[in-house]
Amino acid sequence: MTAERRALLQQRVTQAFIKTYGTEPAILVAAPGRVNLIGEHTDYNDGFVLPCAIDYETMVAIGPGSGSQVDVVACDFDSDRDSFDLTEPFAKQSTEWKNHVRGIAASLIDKGLSLLGANIAIGGNVPQGAGLSSSASLGVALAKAFTELSQPGALNETDLALTAQHSENHYVGCACGIMDQLVSARGLAGSALQIDCRSLATKPIPIPDHMVIVVIHSGVQRGLVDSAYNERRIQCEQAATHYGVAALRDLTIEQLEAGRAGLDPVAYRRARHVVTENARTLAAGAALAAGDQDTVSTLMAQSHVSMRDDFEITVPAIDRLVDITAEFLRGAGGGRMTGGGFGGCVVAIVPKTKVAALETWINQHYQTPDQAIAQLFVCEPSGGVSIL
Ligand code: GLA
Numbered sequence: 001m002t003a004e005r006r007a008l009l010q011q012r013v014t015q016a017f018i019k020t021y022g023t024e025p026a027i028l029v030a031a032p033g034r035v036n037l038i039g040e041h042t043d044y045n046d047g048f049v050l051p052c053a054i055d056y057e058t059m060v061a062i063g064p065g066s067g068s069q070v071d072v073v074a075c076d077f078d079s080d081r082d083s084f085d086l087t088e089p090f091a092k093q094s095t096e097w098k099n100h101v102r103g104i105a106a107s108l109i110d111k112g113l114s115l116l117g118a119n120i121a122i123g124g125n126v127p128q129g130a131g132l133s134s135s136a137s138l139g140v141a142l143a144k145a146f147t148e149l150s151q152p153g154a155l156n157e158t159d160l161a162l163t164a165q166h167s168e169n170h171y172v173g174c175a176c177g178i179m180d181q182l183v184s185a186r187g188l189a190g191s192a193l194q195i196d197c198r199s200l201a202t203k204p205i206p207i208p209d210h211m212v213i214v215v216i217h218s219g220v221q222r223g224l225v226d227s228a229y230n231e232r233r234i235q236c237e238q239a240a241t242h243y244g245v246a247a248l249r250d251l252t253i254e255q256l257e258a259g260r261a262g263l264d265p266v267a268y269r270r271a272r273h274v275v276t277e278n279a280r281t282l283a284a285g286a287a288l289a290a291g292d293q294d295t296v297s298t299l300m301a302q303s304h305v306s307m308r309d310d311f312e313i314t315v316p317a318i319d320r321l322v323d324i325t326a327e328f329l330r331g332a333g334g335g336r337m338t339g340g341g342f343g344g345c346v347v348a349i350v351p352k353t354k355v356a357a358l359e360t361w362i363n364q365h366y367q368t369p370d371q372a373i374a375q376l377f378v379c380e381p382s383g384g385v386s387i388l
Pocket residue numbers: 036039040041042043044176177178179180339340341
């Protein structure tokens with residue numbers, strides 16, 4: 001399934017490249033999307049996350065261009081085209097995908113790399129608007145492709161991730177943390193990655209053989225994400241300032257309670273989510289490593305409640321989908337909303353033997369806002385960015 005999906009994508013992107021530029025690409029790069037098992041909105045608070053790279057990916061085919069010119073064709077947007085000159089300053093485009101390409105080129109130049117002109121074809125199979133980080137996978141794949149064409153090996157995986165985050169923050173206009181890009185760059189097959197978002201140290205946590213990761217799309221497209229996301233970020237920073245800490249990662253639950261006088265109640269609840277979520281993420285990593293599925297399930301359920309009540313980033317359809325999933329699993333697996341929030345997907349860790357029955361159950365009990373059945377993706381924990 002995974003190999004077949006990749007082969008189809010590779011064929012699609014390679015053919016688009018040949019059709020557009022009349023020659024074979026020099027390099028093909030693939031970078032995965034991700035699903036976060038637990039640790040939501042903790043990354044930009046210097047905290048802990050537990051994502052997993054998945055076998056849905058973005059592919060970039062690249063070859064030398066003429067002079068400092070970059071030409072791009074986007075297979076997933078009706079073969080839409082862009083072209084720009086590397087010597088010109090970054091100019092924001094009204095079409096979002098173009099800002100990712102221009103932003104990565106600009107970010108690599110900011111980092112001191114000298115880039116060569118390039119011909120590029122892009123395609124992917126990460127569901128868009130689902131909270132599975134199609135943008136991060138695009139950014140990491142592009143950063144790797146540009147680097148390998150111009151200065152092979154000049155950046156390690158962490159630098160590729162930081163470059164892709166820089167592009168999002170400074171050029172695309174999303175104040176995201178480092179989680180998505182880092183796991184897309186450094187993911188490990190078979191494992192989730194516990195990341196300390198302050199030091200960027202990672203610890204692989206193998207997914208037990210008898211369990212699988214299932215992603216269930218609520219059918220609610222993520223709306224108003226950027227403004228709500230940025231607002232949460234500012235509230236977290238306000239809370240950190242109130243407590244006199246560099247980031248909420250530095251606060252214990254005892255300090256949170258003892259010092260809450262004078263803090264706006266909303267900012268307090270935002271901080272409580274972050275502080276408790278950091279603790280849950282570390283505990284879930286340890287429980288997953290020990291094969292303690294009961295604890296993982298409990299922590300995932302608590303994480304969802306905290307996102308719903310304290311961080312207020314869930315929507316009713318997602319809450320219902322999480323409840324329906326929990327009713328089926330009855331503690332034999334865990335489920336929660338995953339990603340930035342306001343729609344998107346639920347992630348569940350489920351015994352392999354129950355996947356088919358879970359799908360039937362969800363189809364019987366949940367309908368998307370368009371009265372359709374929910375799409376389920378069984379995801380394999382995958383490796384990070386690679387050259388094919
Ligand atoms: C988005 C951001 C990440 C992270 C999550 C929430 O995916 O890109 O940096 O903050 O939301 O956990």
